[in-house]
Amino acid sequence: MLILMEPACPAEHVRAVLELLEASGIRAQLQDSGESVSLIAPHASKVFKADRLETLKGVRRVVPITSPFKLASLDAAAGRTVVEVRGVRIGGGELVLVAGPCGVESREQLFTTARYVAEAGVKLLRAGAFKPRTSPYSFQGLGEEGLRLLDEARREFDLGIVTEATEVETFDAVEACADLVQLGARNMQNFALLKRAGRSGKPVLLKRGPGATLEEWLYAAEYILGEGNRNVILCERGIRTWSAHARNTLDISVVPAAQGLTHLPVMVDPSHATGRRDLVIPCARAGVAAGADGILVETHCQPEKALSDGPQALLPSDFIRLVDECRRVHAALQVQHAGAGLAF
């Protein structure tokens, strides 16, 4: 149930509702939008009727959450969630770009890339220190050393850091460094990792598994939300199909479909979705046009020397073009937004 409190409702009324719920074994989460406060209690309807709760002091209205995604559902929030990452607001109507190399390979590689990323006005840098790889014989990342370099890059270029946590064992170290912790596609249903991320104070970017339905993706988000971390961003990165011209198939319609079900922001990763440099820019533009809240893209100062995912990393010049074109598309549709508020 979503329990909407009266505007300016005193804290003691909220506390009283929480206590009543807890006394019946019902966990509830507090949402404070600034203007009003509400409580989400996924299983309250097993114990209480809505009209019973509506008699409590300070309760304005009680709305049942019919969606199976009790916390991720659009019904479960007063509005769309805006996730703040080092001052960047994701989900609030602005176009957010996240860019960088697949993995941290060296100080020079990271810094050269970070420099032109920052110069393009992008505020968030992505790069993996721990790399989950299909083969045990592939480059597995620089690990802790990679995290140190990322930390340095943040200070040097004033960039927020987006980097992947691949396992519970090393989560603490990643969490300490990251401004936004990425959970990768292969780990979308690594429930222990999801729960650990749910107990983190850092926002989480949850990639869709290449074989996962929208429903399963939202359930995965639900595992994170259920542990108390409300700052979850979804990221589509292509699904596995028989269509052979690209590494994966960018499931572009999942962007509006997800936005129709959940209050969480949705981003698009055109690099993993295609695996081909020449398809990344058109697909990034498509992601923006479809209404994505942001684009996550791989760029490398020297893609031909990349230790992983070189063929999909944008050259610096192409990256500049991507930023420009994505902004044009976004701006063209924003005009509309301002006017009608209903463009997407």
Next chain:
Amino acid sequence: MLILMEPACPAEHVRAVLELLEASGIRAQLQDSGESVSLIAPHASKVFKADRLETLKGVRRVVPITSPFKLASLDAAAGRTVVEVRGVRIGGGELVLVAGPCGVESREQLFTTARYVAEAGVKLLRAGAFKPRTSPYSFQGLGEEGLRLLDEARREFDLGIVTEATEVETFDAVEACADLVQLGARNMQNFALLKRAGRSGKPVLLKRGPGATLEEWLYAAEYILGEGNRNVILCERGIRTWSAHARNTLDISVVPAAQGLTHLPVMVDPSHATGRRDLVIPCARAGVAAGADGILVETHCQPEKALSDGPQALLPSDFIRLVDECRRVHAALQVQHAGAGLAF
């Protein structure tokens, strides 16, 4: 081989080359771009060496076509193909919209829809008179009566007609009415129908089969081109995957991937690609942003009464929004085009 003739080369030189090829059993097709003339002879390399042909009068250069798509390949043309349909140029950088109901159901339904389509500035009307249906018990279209109504609508609203030919038997009738003959997804490998379309004087819109790779789609186009019809437009309409939130998965990256292989225009049909009204507009915008040469969309004056595909047909008001937003996205990227000529 692609045999490029000298600018302003006399017709007799061209004829001489054609005769030499024919004498060796090689079929060749003439391409006249206005500025220069070239010959495509898919199998000439089995008989002639390039330098032998380059000694002929009027021959400027001979280029081997290494692609398996001898006629559809980008190598096989001097530039991108522009297909003209009743004065509308498809493939020349402009955004072309084609809209209308799934099927012709009645004079009133067709005309009411055609009216607002035309009023939105759209020049091409789509509607099926012959409907291929999965079940023999579903509405199969009005047939000849539907064609008569389409003919009337063309005159009444000054619209070009796009309608589907479903079989060789009724191709003549469809061809007589259509300004652009559509070949549907289920028929993408109906080779008899492809060849019949190849012998038509009307341009052809070839939908991608829901289970077809890009390669197979281009081979299907090759069957049409091989019979002499150079006016072929490709149309992506979603592929069949396990992703369950939409009827099909719009394979958005196939747009730039196809444009990298072929000189033929590529359109996107977001209606069949999603099957859900609420996803059509974001996906249409994505199609334009990905660089599609046009959008083919279903709209119906009263979707709730449609005899087929009602859930995916746009309401009139939504259709107006689609037209506006697609144009914005296209314009935003055109600016770039004009400047750099390299946006897509």
Next chain:
Amino acid sequence: MLILMEPACPAEHVRAVLELLEASGIRAQLQDSGESVSLIAPHASKVFKADRLETLKGVRRVVPITSPFKLASLDAAAGRTVVEVRGVRIGGGELVLVAGPCGVESREQLFTTARYVAEAGVKLLRAGAFKPRTSPYSFQGLGEEGLRLLDEARREFDLGIVTEATEVETFDAVEACADLVQLGARNMQNFALLKRAGRSGKPVLLKRGPGATLEEWLYAAEYILGEGNRNVILCERGIRTWSAHARNTLDISVVPAAQGLTHLPVMVDPSHATGRRDLVIPCARAGVAAGADGILVETHCQPEKALSDGPQALLPSDFIRLVDECRRVHAALQVQHAGAGLAF
């Protein structure tokens, strides 16, 4: 509706029911199992109530057909359909093998292959005279000359001929030669061709499209059945998925799933399903074990010289092994059959 007549019901009673239906515009088909007669009238329920028809003379019982596949449905028949092809009964519990090269290439190739096929005790020879090919530049079959060779092979080796009809235009010629007319996977929704096959006096083998669901496959059969041809055999030949070790994915569970919905026999083609010689025999055995009524397999006297599908054609020695192992599996399960009648 399925209208079951009394045993030994006089012909005039049957005729009277048919006339009543026809007078209301309802088409009905007669089924004679030898023991009893029934009428299938897919849309009778739109006009008549069951109890009204049960008052007619000779009518024992009227059963509604709730399945959308009015004619293909298991509910629509008194029992499982047995299709006879030149004395071979398909669907009656015996294991039927159909074997031969992909295409007829020459008299010698066909006859050499036919000889060892016949010597292995197989009664039906498969080979295409008309070959539908993805590329217009691939070998398209010997056409009429191929049919003549097949006709000769039938007489020489006393084999029934299974060959593909690829288009309405050449159907007459194929039909004249074939004992069993094959409709290929690409044509599964070529409705004009399905209807033509439905008007044929020859039995039809309908391959499943590589992108078609079970439901769509049964609807395709419905198009054939609807024209009056009751002798339809379904054949699974692999579906298109992302699983990359084989050309297609043999959808083995569709065999029992289809048998749970339809009275038509179901065969399996392990050659197209895998495209790899080393996987054909295990998959043929799996097909038999899953309960298929027969196996359709490619074998070639010299696969390395085959003009099409060489990599999947069995060598003569492997073919002998396939026949032996399939028979062992079938025999092992037949014992059960005899006892319980319910093994599958």
Next chain:
Amino acid sequence: MLILMEPACPAEHVRAVLELLEASGIRAQLQDSGESVSLIAPHASKVFKADRLETLKGVRRVVPITSPFKLASLDAAAGRTVVEVRGVRIGGGELVLVAGPCGVESREQLFTTARYVAEAGVKLLRAGAFKPRTSPYSFQGLGEEGLRLLDEARREFDLGIVTEATEVETFDAVEACADLVQLGARNMQNFALLKRAGRSGKPVLLKRGPGATLEEWLYAAEYILGEGNRNVILCERGIRTWSAHARNTLDISVVPAAQGLTHLPVMVDPSHATGRRDLVIPCARAGVAAGADGILVETHCQPEKALSDGPQALLPSDFIRLVDECRRVHAALQVQHAGAGLAF
């Protein structure tokens, strides 16, 4: 490299080779087939030439491993691996059945099911104590209490226990109880968990991910093997496709395809592969016929009351039939085996 030692080669020679390798930073694993000893050293070829190693005392021959799966590859072993689980040999030509409920739900449920499983002559009982579930709100298993019940069942019915480890955190507890530790499909690329399993003394059953290729599956096995655990069994359990009649698509041809690449045993799980009780038996038979080393199947004393996967669990009577039919199919092909040794 695979370094084959002379028969009856003294231990000191083996030690000398190992020391030489280690001195160059190359890890090697010892394989003792009983008859002969060999060393697998995946990356030795980066440092040593084969003929250099062949000069060492006791070395009979050095074979390069060209496969990317250095340890899982068929080239990397002297023969097929036989994994022993509580006296049951998996991979040695016998048919191994593993059966039980999806999850441990209660003592009564587990014991009732275990009793008829044991009475059917099946030696291995499967049941999950920790259940990974798509939704956080679904039954998650009894946990430690479940393990205690499994332990009791082992003693009571003399059955080996197969149960799933879902995370590194609880691996110790599962490992202590299990005779064969299952890694589930969602965790196929949970690399931390794979590595933990690789350090276990218990054999591991590795399910294929529903979206994983054969190649990725073998790489996952490589992670386990790389930590030193040689007792890995692969289990196909259906892949995710658009084919809609079953929950997943049993990729039957992956069984012989895997056996052509790896020395590890391959099992089939027809329950998860279909999700439908009526398809389980035919698919189990198909698995055996395709050459699987074993079948893993769900059965429940009262499927209609199951807390998870009820629709796919076999009733006791159906389970008896499955055992009988699978054994018939296996026996029919074993005859062949004995004679030719080449049936699969």
